Amino acid sequence: MEDLHLQPGEHVLKAVRKHWLIYVGAAIPFAVFAYLPVLALELFAKSPFVSAPWAHYVSLENPWILFVLGVWWLFVWMAAFSNFMRYFLDVWIITNKRIIDVEQIDFFSREVTSLFLDHIEDVTVHETGFFHTLFGFGNLMVQSAGAADRTELPGIAYPKDVRDLLMHQAGKFEERPQHVIVDKK
């Protein structure tokens, strides 16, 4: 946890990420991109152009086509891997004192925000839709004391469990005796 500096007495309770199905959904375009050139070659082989004198250049027997296809796949793979990295490094860390929202935007671009549990006023779970209900994922929204302060984590796994954990931890702060501030003038 090189980028996270926990306070004395603070410890991590849970790390929450988006549901794996969210990642699978985001990975589908990369699979399509990877297949596109192969599909193009297959379509070309069935087209009337296949009898053209230059047609033999457009096949996997041409080392250049193989090379270009490899370069294409390499870049698609790097994009897909970056996507997985963003998915994995984008995380909510729940400690016994606060929620740390780590948003991995891109390479060398990340945003880390903290929301202290004693500021939590409301935690809302949204689970709407067939897949959300079937696989148990949804959106979690945390409303803090400021009217505009709202943190949202979309598509997390088991949001109700996370909500219960947050409410349980936030409740501990309410049970503690309040400090009395005496104004000495």
Place this chain on the structure above:
Amino acid sequence: MDASTTLLRFPAIFGNVTSEAVLSVIFTLVFIWWTVYTLVAIYHWFRYGRSSWVAVPAIALHLAVSGGIFIYMTSALH
């Protein structure tokens, strides 16, 4: 002259530039780009991966898949 040599031959517009030279330059550029990307990715996994067990398998998978693609793309080039 076999079929693969014919397919690799460049049009006259490139003059004396051989296909091997062009391929070498493109391959070197792609490899440099991939190396920089891989180093940056490894840095991010180890620095921000929060000591997760996923980091090493993810990097190993990246290296394996990339290696496979490199072998495939150069398999027909001699």
